[in-house]
Amino acid sequence: MKIDRLVSIIMILLERKKISAPELAKMFEVNLRTIYRDIDTINQAGIPIITYRGANGGIGIMEEYKIEKKLFTLSDITELLIGLKSIYSTMSNQELLNTMAKLKGLVPKDELQQVEKKTNRIKIDHTPWFGNERIQLNLKKIKTAINENRSISFKYFDRLGQKSERKIEPYRLVLKNSSWYIQGYCTLREDFRIFEVSNMSSLKVLEETFIPREFDYDSQDIYFRTDRKTITLKLLIHESLLDIMIEFCGKDNITLYKDDKYIVYFPFVEDDYFYNMILRFGDKCECLEPENVRVEIIERIEKLLSIYKKLPK
DNA sequence: CCCGTTTCGGGCTCGTGAGA
DNA sequence: TCTCACGAGCCCGAAACGGG
DSSP states (O other), X not given: OXXXXXXXHHHHHHHSSOBOHHHHHHHHXXXXXXXXXXXXXXXXXXXXXXXXXSTTOEEEEOGGGOOOOTTSOHHHHHHHHHXXXXXXXXXXXXXXXXXXXXXXXXXXXXHHHHHHHHHHHOOOOOOOSSOOHXXXXXXXXXXXXXXXXXXXXXXXXXXXXXXXXXXXXXXXXXXXXXXXXXXXEETTTTEEEEEEGGGEEEEEEEEEEOOOOOOOTTOOOGGGGSSOOEEEEEEEEEGGGHHHHHHHHOGGGEEEEETTEEEEEEEEESSHHHHHHHHHTGGGEEEEEOHHHHHHHHHHHHHHHHHHTOOOO
């Protein structure tokens, strides 16, 4: 933590002529006194620090000591900041804040506002609409476990709603369609499995460590490495869904049926996520084939209806 | 669990520069 | 030249951490 802050401060000082201690304290969310101690440490490490007292004072590094560090163009830094901000939206931590501070430190002060403006023009937000504190906490634990090769245990509700106790060796976190998944070796199933983080509870990072197994980090689509078989649905949709369908399965899988109706061949995995997606389209979308999916959709609608049509007590 | 060390924060003083 | 605002720096104590 401290070493990260020290490196960040050096990067900032290298770029700026001077910066005040309170500004640094605010930036790193620490006490002013802590910044002075950091400056002292940096000084003792042999980096010549100059302090300017009085109004418009501040802290700086001797000009002669500054090195050429124009590795990144302003455009590079803007792109990196946009990317980091999007990660920060789902995985906020101090390390990321420090990295962003370092990058901002590379921007000359008179151009900082312009870079921030550009960075703010694009917002990639993967967070769900409603609170995700529990998921954040779990993500933090999983990240620690992955970094330290430590197994994790948790209670899990699978896509069929069945509860089980699991112990896995975690390998990778995946963010897909606003949901976090973890890929790991399940000791119960003795194979690699994927678990949705939001379906986990009582997650614990265990003391025991594991020796990493062969794991294909190059696999792009998490569904291809699971037991979830992709099938194709034949959907009859209203033209109002055309845009979203083109986005999801491409123009080639869509043909005009008649009037404002289209036939869509839709890639589908038989789980809650995909069934909910189909149901979300409401009366603008009908599943024609295969029969078993059609039946399952009908059952889900009837189940829903039974709740709403329940007689008052 | 204890004790020494490290890290951090609060409160204060001192130094500097701008403006009246 | 004096005053005021701002910022650096010092002292001390609390909390956290780590080793025995």
